[in-house]
Amino acid sequence: xxxxxxxxxxxxxxxxxxxxxxxxxxxxxxxxxxxxxxxxxxxxxxxxxxxxxxxxxxxxxxxxxxxxxxxxxxxxxxxxxxxxxxxxxxxxxxxxxxxxxxxxxxxxxxxxxxxxxxxxxxxxxxxxxxxxxxxxxxxxxxxxxxxxxxxxxxxxxxxxxxxxxxxxxxxxxxxxxxxxxxxxxxxxxxxxxxxxxxxxxx
Amino acid sequence: xxxxxxxxxxxxxxxxxxxxxxxxxxxxxxxxxxxxxxxxxxxxxxxxxxxxxxxxxxxxxxxxxxxxxxxxxxxxxxxxxxxxxxxxxxxxxxxxxxxxxxxxxxxxxxxxxxxxxxxxxxxxxxxxxxxxxxxxxxxxxxxxxxxxxxxxxxxxxxxxxxxxxxxxxxxxxxxxxxxxxxxxxxxxxxxxxxxxxxxxxxxxxxxxxxxxxxxxxxxxxxxxxxxxxxxxxxxxxxxxxxxxxxxxxxxxxxxxxxxxxxxxxxxxxxxxxxxxxxxxxxxxxxxxxxxxxxxxxxxxxxxxxxxxxxxxxxxxxxxxxxxxxxxxxxxxxxx
Amino acid sequence: xxxxxxxxxxxxxxxxxxxxxxxxxxxxxxxxxxxxxxxxxxxxxxxxxxxxxxxxxxxxxxxxxxxxxxxxxxxxxxxxxxxxxxxxxxxxxxxxxxxxxxxxxxxxxxxxxxxxxxxxxxxxxxxxxxxxxxxxxxxxxxxxxxxxxxxxxxxxxxxxxxxxxxxxxxxxxxxxxxxxxxxxxxxxxxxxxxxxxxxxxxxx
Numbered sequence: 001x002x003x004x005x006x007x008x009x010x011x012x013x014x015x016x017x018x019x020x021x022x023x024x025x026x027x028x029x030x031x032x033x034x035x036x037x038x039x040x041x042x043x044x045x046x047x048x049x050x051x052x053x054x055x056x057x058x059x060x061x062x063x064x065x066x067x068x069x070x071x072x073x074x075x076x077x078x079x080x081x082x083x084x085x086x087x088x089x090x091x092x093x094x095x096x097x098x099x100x101x102x103x104x105x106x107x108x109x110x111x112x113x114x115x116x117x118x119x120x121x122x123x124x125x126x127x128x129x130x131x132x133x134x135x136x137x138x139x140x141x142x143x144x145x146x147x148x149x150x151x152x153x154x155x156x157x158x159x160x161x162x163x164x165x166x167x168x169x170x171x172x173x174x175x176x177x178x179x180x181x182x183x184x185x186x187x188x189x190x191x192x193x194x195x196x197x198x199x200x201x202x
Numbered sequence: 203x204x205x206x207x208x209x210x211x212x213x214x215x216x217x218x219x220x221x222x223x224x225x226x227x228x229x230x231x232x233x234x235x236x237x238x239x240x241x242x243x244x245x246x247x248x249x250x251x252x253x254x255x256x257x258x259x260x261x262x263x264x265x266x267x268x269x270x271x272x273x274x275x276x277x278x279x280x281x282x283x284x285x286x287x288x289x290x291x292x293x294x295x296x297x298x299x300x301x302x303x304x305x306x307x308x309x310x311x312x313x314x315x316x317x318x319x320x321x322x323x324x325x326x327x328x329x330x331x332x333x334x335x336x337x338x339x340x341x342x343x344x345x346x347x348x349x350x351x352x353x354x355x356x357x358x359x360x361x362x363x364x365x366x367x368x369x370x371x372x373x374x375x376x377x378x379x380x381x382x383x384x385x386x387x388x389x390x391x392x393x394x395x396x397x398x399x400x401x402x403x404x405x406x407x408x409x410x411x412x413x414x415x416x417x418x419x420x421x422x423x424x425x426x427x428x429x430x431x432x433x434x435x436x437x438x439x440x441x442x443x444x445x446x447x448x449x450x451x452x453x454x455x456x457x458x459x460x461x462x463x464x465x466x467x468x469x470x471x472x473x474x475x476x477x478x479x480x481x482x483x484x485x486x487x488x489x490x491x492x493x494x495x496x497x498x499x500x501x502x503x504x505x506x507x508x509x510x511x512x513x514x515x516x517x518x519x520x521x522x523x524x525x526x527x528x529x530x531x532x533x534x535x536x537x
Numbered sequence: 538x539x540x541x542x543x544x545x546x547x548x549x550x551x552x553x554x555x556x557x558x559x560x561x562x563x564x565x566x567x568x569x570x571x572x573x574x575x576x577x578x579x580x581x582x583x584x585x586x587x588x589x590x591x592x593x594x595x596x597x598x599x600x601x602x603x604x605x606x607x608x609x610x611x612x613x614x615x616x617x618x619x620x621x622x623x624x625x626x627x628x629x630x631x632x633x634x635x636x637x638x639x640x641x642x643x644x645x646x647x648x649x650x651x652x653x654x655x656x657x658x659x660x661x662x663x664x665x666x667x668x669x670x671x672x673x674x675x676x677x678x679x680x681x682x683x684x685x686x687x688x689x690x691x692x693x694x695x696x697x698x699x700x701x702x703x704x705x706x707x708x709x710x711x712x713x714x715x716x717x718x719x720x721x722x723x724x725x726x727x728x729x730x731x732x733x734x735x736x737x738x739x740x741x
Binding site: 026038045129 | 599602603607610611614615617618621622625626628629630632636712716
């Protein structure tokens with residue numbers, strides 16, 4: 001059999017493309033289907049992603065009318081970030097929302113930081129994505145932890161204090177019990193983001 | 203060992219004639235060795251210790267009876283192995299652990315730590331440590347460093363002053379973790395030796411642990427190799443990881459505080475989960491010390507003994523393969 | 538091909554005798570990863586069933602003209618297309634669920650349940666048994682995922698389908714159950730349980 005094969009004269013039927021006619025046809029068909037899907041559902045997906053950020057903005061910067069939020073692309077040292085400039089219903093500026101992300105204890109943590117108009121004080125913090133340890137680290141998304149950031153100064157580093165060592169002072173955040181690293185990560189992410197982008201918010 | 207109905211039976215070597223070398227006697231020896239430690243934990247932690255140990259004993263023995271019956275066997279509670287598991291589990295828990303931590307820990311220790319592998323002698327991991335690991339990950343906030351502390355706002359109604367004083371101290375392991383060298387005098391002082399410090403129930407006193415450990419060594423229930431290599435390697439690695447003017451103190455502090463002594467004499471030296479040869483057991487002890495100090499110094503947990511023992515248990519088959527003894531007169535075949 | 542099982546047999550086999558999770562032990566990656574709550578498990582099983590049925594239909598229709606040495610290529614192409622559709626659907630209409638399941642929806646492409654059903658059933662049998670097989674295996678997968686998810690969600694979060702069942706007043710959540718070790722432990726215990734039932738049945 002194998003001898004027969006090897007001695008057989010090469011015909012056009014042995015060509016790879018001819019052999020694969022079905023696959024090529026199916027690939028074309030499937031691509032067409034997927035293009036249709038993308039055209040129909042793509043805009044909905046985009047809108048969903050936008051919505052995920054926008055729904056948080058009133059929590060981050062009080063008195064903001066979501067309809068009047070302006071997206072601004074900031075650039076510095078080759079890095080880019082989309083910041084959201086917020087206005088109230090009368091188009092008076094209310095503040096800024098800045099996305100921030102960095103390494104947490106388990107995985108990347110994505111945050112949104114709310115700042116006042118002069119970018120000198122934090123007005124809020126929400127956690128969008130996190131995979132920290134359930135029961136310990138994932139408490140960073142709880143309000144009791146997040147609200148500590150409200151009112152802290154943006155021009156100096158926020159530091160973490162552990163458990164019982166006195167009450168936190170200005171710009172100090174009380175670490176979550178048993179999740180010092182997660183708490184520290186959130187502070188580091190906020191500090192780094194502010195260091196990089198605060199000057200650019202105008 | 204249970205007696206079969208046959209009068210004559212053939213077993214593989216070694217043929218032991220000493221009837222006192224039964225599982226039951228070994229386990230009883232371990233229990234006797236633990237008596238000073240238990241006594242010390244009663245003295246330091248009072249009713250908390252009594253409650254914790256009693257709860258673990260009841261739940262471990264019932265779990266053993268239930269699981270063994272599920273396997274269609276008559277439960278051998280009289281071999282005392284479940285009692286040893288219960289005692290070690292209880293001694294490794296914080297004094298404040300709520301009842302469900304001890305109960306769930308006991309059930310997991312006997313069920314998942316021992317029975318699923320085929321019962322006594324077949325388990326890969328130390329059952330008590332499996333139970334504690336489950337409790338630690340399952341109820342992390344009840345087992346974390348904060349659990350060892352009496353809440354500052356708690357009413358110390360029924361407690362006497364001495365106990366309250368101990369329970370409001372941070373545990374030595376938490377102090378060590380903070381890296382602050384101010385505490386050294388406290389860490390290497392008499393309190394650690396005699397037992398006036400906070401921690402898990404069995405960590406209260408080094409002297410009590412040492413008495414029990416020496417008893418086991420004298421009785422030859424435990425061979426010297428694992429405890430000695432574990433203690434030395436903990437000291438050496440703790441000093442190495444903290445190189446500097448305080449290296450020696452760091453080494454001492456790591457050995458004296460926490461569960462190292464308890465682990466070296468009573469947990470890591472469990473013959474079921476140890477390598478077979480002396481060489482293998484020394485490797486086991488050194489690895490145990492290394493991982494403990496590694497976890498203590500560089501992980502987010504203040505104590506690393508439990509994970510270190512489980513890790514080394516998992517490595518035992520590999521150590522055994524590496525340390526197969528050479529037969530007498532063995533000549534390496536020429537290549 | 539008269540010795541092939543009928544449509545009804547195919548359907549039934551997928552649910553219990555050849556259950557993908559407990560009997561074939563296929564598709565372990567989503568089984569371990571997305572069973573932290575029941576809703577996620579149901580969505581995952583639904584997406585897998587959709588891909589399974591569609592891929593079975595396509596392969597069964599084309600089974601006579603697929604060249605044997607190129608069949609895996611055809612299978613993968615088909616599966617990938619339907620997985621992309623399922624992924625887009627979730628992103629568009631169930632964005633929260635999509636975010637929760639994360640990469641595990643796109644990973645259905647490499648789920649061995651689907652390719653094994655294409656190979657074992659759809660490439661050998663006609664349309665009706667192939668569809669029945671797809672639904673049967675899908676239901677079996679749903680059963681497998683849900684049984685694990687119910688245990689993990691109940692013990693780990695005290696909820697079922699997001700509703701609080703065990704109040705925090707008397708229940709302490711066992712965090713390990715929603716961590717990866719909890720998945721392995723639950724799967725192991727349930728598999729032992731089902732094997733035990735199976736062996737009891739055989740004895741009788």
